[in-house]
Amino acid sequence: HEIEVGIRYHEDEEDRLQRNSNYHQEGGRLILDDLGLLGNAGNRVQEAEALAIYIQDTIELGNWVLTPGLRYEDIEQKRTRWETRDGRTPNPSSRADSNIRDTRSNDTQVWLPGFGVLYNLSESTTLVAGIHKGFTAPSNSPDVDEEEAINYELGFRYNSGRISAEAIYFLSDYDNLLGECTASSGSDCTIGDAFNGDAATVQGIEFLFTTDLIRTGNYNIPVTFTYTYIDSEFDSDVADTAFFGDVSEGDPIPYILEHQFNLSVGFLKDQWSSHINVSFVDEVCVRASCNAFERTDDTLTVDLSTHYALSERVDLYGKVENITGEVDILGRHPYGARPNKDRTATLGVRIDF
Structure with a gap:
């Protein structure tokens, strides 16, 4: 113990x-x-x-690790x-x-229990599971309940040194989804006010994979890939509010992406290190009703960066973000459509004192 x-x-x-x-x-x-x-x-x-x-308490029993x-x-x-x-x-x-x-x-007063489990199948493979009660305090708005959810996770982690992988299924079962008005929310509401969103469900899977495609004494080519899938929806009708709008059961929760991934490939040799990064974010509804002009664009972004170490303390670097110059709408709050970052090139010197 x-x-x-x-x-x-x-x-x-x-x-x-x-x-x-x-x-x-x-x-x-x-x-x-x-x-x-x-x-x-x-x-x-x-x-x-x-x-x-x-x-x-952390309890170790052979290959088991229990954490109530x-x-x-x-x-x-x-x-x-x-x-x-x-x-x-x-x-x-x-x-x-x-x-x-x-x-x-x-x-607000709340009790939050949780229980986590690890099981070591081998030196390289671990099974993970857990169930925890989640909580977010409401603002000082009267008659607004705290956000509460039961969160579940189940998956595995693998690490053999050269290859690392992880896959986790998660489920958040909300008894009440909380919405809070902020300067960036863009809703017709007073900053600091909170709103009950009632029952909702968010579930999905996260995947991570990293390896070195080539590892020699002269150079390395590391690769990292991450992917997340999320399915989210309101589980009940919500009367029209200044924050959520008019919600029907089954409507998507605003601003939760269904698909997103990131792929990074690098080249490391002596003082040089270069990486190309490809990321994708899915289109998303910004209001539960998801009417015209209430949706963003899906976006594929390619970035390139390179570094050269002149010494232990001096590093030259350069990067180009959004190489393709793609222009997409990534948000519509607080004041209308907002695009992604334009093609941007940066050169610099980093000195550690």
């Missing part, structure tokens, strides 16, 4: 007292028109206190907003009790 116990206490505070100022441009310079009242863009304080306690564990989380969150809207306060920076616009809080 190898027992591990931990405890963590954390306090956090966000204090936002902001203003919007107006400018115009003349001759390439910004000219201030109106400084704006302090607080006209936001006057609020958010606070959080969190306590986490866990215990984990248990974690407890207690999180208290609170937000206070003061009035900043025109016509409702003469001073948007005031934090007097009479200027309080609203307060809200959310308290």
Whole structure:
């Protein structure tokens, strides 16, 4: 037995007292028109206190390694907003009790058990399995539940020195999928608000393979290939919300890719090292409804990099990203379609002191 116990206490505070100022441009310079009242863009304080306690035991029984564990989380969150809207306060920076616009809080307590298993078939092959309860705390939004899921994994790992491979099946069974409004989410919602997504399922397989195609005293050609397949969907209807939209059972979860892979081939000789990297990401829905203009493009990207070590401390490098110059839409939030990175060439010197 190898027992591990931990405890963590954390306090956090966000204090936002902001203003919007107006400018115009003349001759390439910004000219201030109106400084704006302090607080006209936001006057609020958010606070959080969190306590986490866990215990984990590692048990070795012959070829078996068992890892049971248990974690407890207690999180208290609170937000206070003061009035900043025109016509409702003469001073948007005031934090007097009479200027309080609203307060809200959310308290969460949760127990998180988990159990992992390793079985060594041989010196090079290991079977892995596990079941763990996952958790994400909601924001201080009232009437929003924490995100909870039971996560399963099953697979194997192989390492013979020259060849390394791994295949893992995973399944996340969500009791409640949590959505949180952020500056990059692009939804018509207030930053910090959270939304219940109800039941959802995410499952798939991850595959990794690495080897040296050629390994001699003069040069090496290493190869690495990774592939991930994910199937995700909502398991129930969700009433129209500012974050998820109008969801029907079976709709895909936004921004979760179905297919993605990466292939890297290198050439290493003396001080030289060069790599070509090919990556693919599948098209994806950005809203559950997946209507027109709610989908990204699939993208194949080719990058090339090379390094030359002048000495132990000086390294010359160059790289070309997106060699083909492919232009695709990779996202549509927060403010419309966003393309991938254009063809970019970089040359540089790295010096370690």
